[in-house]
Amino acid sequence: MNRYSNEIKVGITIIAAILVAFVGFRILQDIPFFGRTFSLHTYYERVDGISPGATVYMSGVKVGSVRQVQLVGDSVRVDMGFSDLEGIPKGSLAVIEATDLLGTRAIVIRKSTQPEFIEDGGYIKGEFDEGIAGQFRQYGDEIVPKISESTEHIGSFMAELDMLLKDGGRQNLDGIFANLNRTTTNIDRLVEEKHSELAESVDRFNSILANVDTLSADRKEQVDTVLVNLEETTEEMKQLTRELNQLSAGLNETVYKLNHGEGSLGRMLNDPSLYNNLDSLAYGLNNAVKKLNEDPRHFLKHMRLVDIF
Amino acid sequence: MSKLLNELGRYCRLLYEALRSSTEFSKYRKNLINEMIKTGYDSLPIVILAGFFTGAVMTIQTAYQLVAAFIPASTIGAIVTQSLLIELAAVIPALVLSGRVGARITTELGTMSVSEQIDALESMGFNSVTFLVMPRIIAGVLMFPVIYIAASVAGIGGGLLAGWVTGALSVSDYMIGSRSVFLPWDVMFGIVKSFVFGFIITSIACYKGYYASGGAEGVGNATTQATVLSCIYILLADFSLAALLL
Missing domain, CATH: 1.20.5 (Single alpha-helices involved in coiled-coils or other helix-helix interfaces)
Known part of the structure; x- marks a missing residue:
């Protein structure tokens, strides 16, 4: 057959x-059929989303996959197989990371810079990265009320905007735009009309700048001396200011002393007795002059005419 | 009710007879090889075709259904591969072969029964159950895992090809998805299923054929019953296994 x-x-x-x-x-x-392969193991507290076959990345390139996931006591042992790779440097980290928003996870090897490799079947330190979803979980309770608040604000803002646009606001806006349009047209026309004048002005300005240029070139020495003088003057001004400062400090001190009754001037300013004395003296003198005017003989009775002349 | 119990009793007795005589291997070795060829080897083309198109259609339809932007394309590969391995690669070939294999066995045995060839065998000193039933059941149990493997490989390949040809997802995406959900247990589950389905199809076909009576019409009835019962029991067994083992 x-x-x-x-x-x-x-x-x-x-x-x-x-x-x-x-x-x-x-x-x-x-598991490839040919080529060098080796495996590493690690321990995690939790491995949400990692199961046999999950991808292992290094520098964004797929370098292996998860072979086995077992619960060992409180931690989870994960065995990873690698292929077409020389080795994983000692001190590297195997981090469980989310690869998308849905929470699909993969193991990412964070390479260290050590030259030696971890031996076949060796241990690599593991870490669990919560990722965006984890952060959301952590801060979600705080964020949610804020978000709803914001949404409410946005909602009321939109409603107000709506009302504004409905209740004649629309016409106002239209008017504003029309005015703006007219203004820009006017500016346009103005620029067009005065174009030649503007150009002329710019030309003139240019020539002025050129003149200044040549002037400064021709009178370089003079300008230099002027500058040197200016510098000296500034220096002197500085000196002067310093001295003035000192002076004002002295004056301050003096005024302070005056105010606080130190020294004879101070005492004169602050002690009213001198004034009282002077006052009573002036009063006495006043009386004396009065009397003299009224009755000069009173003062002159003892004087003889001869004595006067 | 008593009819149902009667049927069950006769079915079990037939199986018992078959098992009791399973030591007389030399007597049915040639028959066994023949049955394995007819059940397994000759069924491979239709099974591979069925598996291939199952995978291809699943890929395209899953891609059509999964349009959300934040679901990675590799999910399609994962869904197709896992569905094939744990369900479709076992059940669809079984349903196809309940017609192809089951109907053939029932017709063969039924014809022999109504034309009294079985009685002739008995009168010549052959144990008819050993000679006719046992090889068919063993062939079914042995070849269905092979069929399952062929169907799943063809299905996964078909899905891969369909995804690549239609541009639904790239080959690497498909493989990433397939690998991300692959568990050796899924394959074991599929193989266990295919053992059970092989046994269901061949034993029911043998039973219906062996006890067929009433001429050509009786053979036709027996064949219809065998095919329908096989399908029903395949689906029931599928459910039970899923509930028990998953």
Whole structure:
């Protein structure tokens, strides 16, 4: 009937099925058929989202996959297989990170700079990165009321804007825009009309600048001396200011002393007795002059005419 | 009710007879190889075709359904591969073969029964159950895992090809998705299922054929019943296994 007996056909079918299953298994478990492979293990407190077959990245490149995840006591042991890679430097970290917003996770190897590699089957330190979702979980309670508040604000703002636009605000806005349009047109026209004058002005300004330029070039020495003089003057001014400062400090001191009744001047200013004396003296003198006017003889009665002249 | 119990009793007795005589291997070795060829080897093309298109259609339809922007394309590969491995690659070939294999076995045995060939075998000293039923059941149990493997590989390949041809997702996305959900247990589950389905199809077909009576019409009825019952029990077993093992 056929070149091959039925026995051989059956045998070939079964062996082929086993082979295909084996190859498929290796492919789906991401274990290459050739090339150097090695494995590492690590421990995590939790491995949400990591299961056998999960990808292991290093510098954004897929370098291996998770082989096995087992619960060992309180922690979770994760075995990773690597292929086509020289090795993982000692001191590297295996971080569980979210690869998208949905929380799909992968293990990311953070390379250290050490030259030696971790040996086959060795241990690599593991960390769990909560990612954006975790942060949301953490801060969600705080954020949510704020968000709803903001949304309310936005809502009322929109409503107000709506009202503004509905209740004739629309016409006002239109008017504003029309005015703006007219203004810009006017400016446009003005610029066009005065274009030649503007150009002239710019030309003149340019020539003035050129003149200044030549002037400064021609009179360089003079300008230099002026500058030197200015510098000297400034220096002197500085000196003067210093002295003035000192003076004002002295004056301050003096005024302070005056105010506080130190020294004779101070005492004179602050002690009213001198004034009282002077006052009573002036009063006495006043009386004396009065008397003299009224009755000069009173003072002159003892004087003889001869004595006066 | 008593009819149902009667049926069950006869079915179990047939199986018991078959098992009791399973040591007489040399007597049915040639028959067994023949049955394995007919059940497994000859069924491979239709099974591979069914698996291939199952995978391809699943990929395209999943891609059509998953349009949300934040679901990565690799999810399609994951869904297709896992569905194939734990369910479709076992059930769809089983349903297809309940027609192809089951109907053939029932018709063969039924014809032998109504034309009294089984009685002739018995009178010649052959144990008819050993000679006719046992090889068919063993062939079914042995070849269905092979069929499952062929269907799942064809299905995953079909999905990959369909995704790539239609541009629904790239080959690497598909593989990333497939790998992310692949568990060796899924394959074990599928193989367990295919063992059970192989047993259900062949044993029911043998039972219905062996006890067929009433001429050509009786054979036709037996064949119809065998096919329908096989489908029903496959679905029931599928459910039970999923509930028990997953």
